[in-house]
Amino acid sequence: MTNLRFAIIGCGRIAKNHVGPLKDSSRAKLVAVCDLKVGLAQTLAAQHGVRAYSNYHQMLAKEKVDVVSILTPSGMHPTHALDVIETYGKHVLVEKPMALSLRDLVRMKTAADRKGVKIFPVYQNRYNKAVQRVRRDLMRGALGKVAVGAVRLRWCRGQAYYDRDPWRGTWAMDGGAFTNQGIHYLDLLQYLLGDPETVYARTATRLVDVEVEDTGVGVLSFESGALGSVEVTTAARPADIEASISILSERGTTVLSGIASNQLVTYTLDPEACKTACEDFPDPYGFGHWPFYADVAADLLDGIPHPVGFQEGTRAIRLLNALYRSAEDGLPVEFAKRPASRKLGKPDADLSRLYEAIRP
Numbered sequence: 001m002t003n004l005r006f007a008i009i010g011c012g013r014i015a016k017n018h019v020g021p022l023k024d025s026s027r028a029k030l031v032a033v034c035d036l037k038v039g040l041a042q043t044l045a046a047q048h049g050v051r052a053y054s055n056y057h058q059m060l061a062k063e064k065v066d067v068v069s070i071l072t073p074s075g076m077h078p079t080h081a082l083d084v085i086e087t088y089g090k091h092v093l094v095e096k097p098m099a100l101s102l103r104d105l106v107r108m109k110t111a112a113d114r115k116g117v118k119i120f121p122v123y124q125n126r127y128n129k130a131v132q133r134v135r136r137d138l139m140r141g142a143l144g145k146v147a148v149g150a151v152r153l154r155w156c157r158g159q160a161y162y163d164r165d166p167w168r169g170t171w172a173m174d175g176g177a178f179t180n181q182g183i184h185y186l187d188l189l190q191y192l193l194g195d196p197e198t199v200y201a202r203t204a205t206r207l208v209d210v211e212v213e214d215t216g217v218g219v220l221s222f223e224s225g226a227l228g229s230v231e232v233t234t235a236a237r238p239a240d241i242e243a244s245i246s247i248l249s250e251r252g253t254t255v256l257s258g259i260a261s262n263q264l265v266t267y268t269l270d271p272e273a274c275k276t277a278c279e280d281f282p283d284p285y286g287f288g289h290w291p292f293y294a295d296v297a298a299d300l301l302d303g304i305p306h307p308v309g310f311q312e313g314t315r316a317i318r319l320l321n322a323l324y325r326s327a328e329d330g331l332p333v334e335f336a337k338r339p340a341s342r343k344l345g346k347p348d349a350d351l352s353r354l355y356e357a358i359r360p
Contacts, residue, residue, distance in 0.1 A: 002038050004028040004297055005064055006093075009056045009080060010071030011044045014095060015126075017067050019048055021293035029298050032063045036355065047337065058078070060088045067296065069093040073165070074180065075173030075345065076355045078104035080238045081119065085111045093120040093296060097183050100175055100345030102321055102338060105314050114309070120296050120306055121313025124288025125184050126191055130256050130264035133277040134247070135186045138192055143269060144250025146226040151185045151195045153177075154241040157234035159208050167355070169210030172348035176203065176212030178323055179344065182232035187316035188245055188261055189228060195315060196220040199324040199339075200332040205233045218323050230323070260286045320344065343350040 006022055008015060013031055021288075022030040031265060035041040035230050038054035045052035053059035060068070066085045070077055078300045085108070098121040099105050100233055112119050125131060137143050152206045157177075167173035174180055178341040190196075198221045203213035214235045220228035247254040252268035262279045263273045279287065298304040324341035 002027075002301075003060060004300060005066045006038065006069055007031055007059055007063060007065045007067075008044075008069045008180055009035075009055075009059075009084075010073075010095075011037075011040040012071060014071050014285060015044055015165060017289040018093075018293075019044065019112060021290045023048060024290065025112070025297065028067075028293060031065060031332060032059050033172045034059045037256055038355070039262070039354055046211065047232045051357045054358065056084070057087075057357055057359050060090070061360075065090060067091040067093055067300070070094075071095050073355055074175065075126045075167060075169040075170070075266050075348075075354065077241045078108055079356070081108055082133065084347060085115050085117055085119075086270065089115045089117060091117045091300065093122065095122045097175070097179060098122075099151065099317060100320075101178065102318065102340045105317060105347060108272070109310060114251070118299065118306075119310045120292075120299075121288070121308060123191075123313065123316070124286060124292050125185065125186050125188060125261050126308060127288035128260065128262050128286060129277045129279055130258075131188060131191070131261055132255065133252055133264065133273055134193055134267075138247075139271060143247070143252060143254070144223075146193060146224060146247060146249045147221075148227045148229070148246075148248050149189055150246045151182070151189050151231065151244075151245045152246070153182055153185055153232045154236040155181055155234050155243065156236045156239050156241075157181070157208070157214070158256070161234075162208055162210050165240075166351060169208070169212055170341040170348065171211050171350065172351050175320070175324075176205075176210075176215055176233045177215065177232045178216045178230075179212075181234055182216070182230070183316050185232070185243065185245060185261070186230065186268060186319050188256075188321060189230070190194055190315050192247065193228065193243070194223050196222050196319070196322075198332050199319070199326050199335055201230075201321040201326040203324070205328040213327075216323065216327070218326070255331050260284045262286055339358050
């Protein structure tokens with residue numbers, strides 16, 4: 001195999017960041033796109049000279065495909081990934097979050113192993129220059145002992161945002177601020193500081209009428225001895241205010257900010273890095289999908305393991321479940337025991353049917 005053939009399921013806003021890397025790659029190409037809203041698929045297909053479908057079963061029956069990129073509503077990711085793996089034996093690339101429940105992670109991994117295919121979870125912000133610079137210095141000990149790491153995400157999502165689609169603001173298909181808005185920042189906190197030992201969280205729904213939280217706070221104790229704090233809210237008004245990760249350590253202060261942790265705004269270890277390790281992003285999706293897709297090609301064509309493999313991709317979902325389980329019980333939980341939320345990803349057959357593709 002000299003060129004990977006990709007198909008996309010889900011043609012919403014994030015699709016452009018998947019089409020772009022495939023268009024620019026010499027080792028992969030896009031062959032087809034699919035969306036239940038066929039107009040979205042047709043528009044995207046016309047722009048890039050590929051075929052459009054409204055049913056992915058028809059698409060995968062007709063097209064020669066190696067990898068399927070799944071960009072559907074969050075709660076449908078496991079359903080679609082499992083179907084593509086079990087029915088068609090294809091590798092899958094899955095946008096965030098890869099799954100909501102821990103049981104779905106087990107089902108996905110079991111199916112992929114049985115079929116001999118791979119699952120690639122998308123965490124594109126790990127590729128940001130600012131993140132990579134801080135990660136390298138942390139790994140080589142240049143920042144010394146870490147005292148505290150903090151996530152602060154203060155965004156504005158009003159009732160109209162949640163009313164836009166039936167899946168939004170539901171436990172079955174979306175999760176709350178921690179899940180939809182916070183997952184990339186939770187992942188980066190773990191990527192930089194490691195996994196927590198204990199997690200304690202509280203959540204609240206203050207300014208919108210939805211099942212899930214619009215505000216969550218958490219306190220973490222890391223394996224290194226560092227402490228962590230997480231504040232994620234969509235209740236900022238009247239607009240987005242902040243999305244940052246701060247690290248206070250023995251040899252300096254680090255603050256990552258910007259619209260997607262793309263700006264190193266404070267780095268007392270090396271102030272010049274605030275110029276050289278920053279990027280300007282046109283939107284919160286950034287540029288990380290390009291090297292992410294290159295690593296998918298290197299994995300499948302060259303046998304070089306992807307740096308964000310399946311197990312690595314489960315870490316943030318495990319932290320999500322720990323935060324929710326702690327909030328549900330009102331008690332700290334031990335991360336290593338894999339506590340599972342009782343609510344997040346709970347099946348809702350009626351809601352799922354809205355997004356299922358009927359088999360021909």
